[in-house]
Amino acid sequence: MGGLMKTNFYIVMNMKTAGGFEAYGRYYIGHDRDFANDLFGQLKGSSILGKEDVLHLDLMETTNGLPLNIHVINCTLAELGENCKIITRELFKHMALISS
Secondary structure (H helix, E strand, C coil), rough: CCCCCEEEEEEEEEECCCEEEEEEEEEEECHHHHHHHHHHHCCEEEECCCCCCEEEEEEEEEEEEEEEEEEEEEEEEHHHHHHHHHHCCCHHHHHHHHHC
16 A cells, blocks of 8 residues: 555643653644644743653654654643643634635
8 A cells, every 4th residue: 555644743731640741632733744843832831841840742743653752841730721722723723724
């Protein structure tokens, strides 16, 4: 089977538990690498990770079902709320553009 490999991008929300970081939600953000990177670049938080971090956001790429972590930031609960707004707003604008 030839064909092109389908690449998907996600932003995964992780929180620290007694067993380590656990994913508790994710946003599917489509197939466009540039859009995924631009969107993730707008998010609030720090790319400097530390032991005290509780919340992480990961930009993930999957190709043929194989996941690859591209970027990680940690954020506060307030920043997470703002990030959810940013993601939703930018996805809304992006989806409106590709469907017109």
